[in-house]
Amino acid sequence: MKETILIDEDFITLGQLLKRVDIISSGGMAKHFLAENTVYLDDELENRRGKKLYPGSIVEIPGEGTYFIQKETSEDTSEETR
Template structure:
């Protein structure tokens, strides 16, 4: 499932994204989640919870979904937008 995630700032961290899309319940769980699960940022393995993710990036989490990061003012808004 692909989902567009709109952000209103310059970037979102990977830990913030995981919490925003309800994969983790709190930021403190991010480090453990990333140690135990595969997360791809623009097709590259990523495990740093503080990694900055900018609009245009794609985060893939096998078994969870694919998240396309867009700036809130983007014209490209779909029904799956959060």
């Protein structure tokens, strides 16, 4: 399953992504999760919770899903308020 994650900042960290998609329940769990699970950032193994994810980044977590980071636009926010 591929899911688009909209961000309104310039970047989010890998730990923030894990929390946002409900893989972990707190930021403190990120280090443990990354030590025990395989995570790919743009097809390369990644285990740093503070790794910055920019628009265009693709995070793949086997067994969980694939996440595409995209910058939120004004059109995205106007659709949410309807």
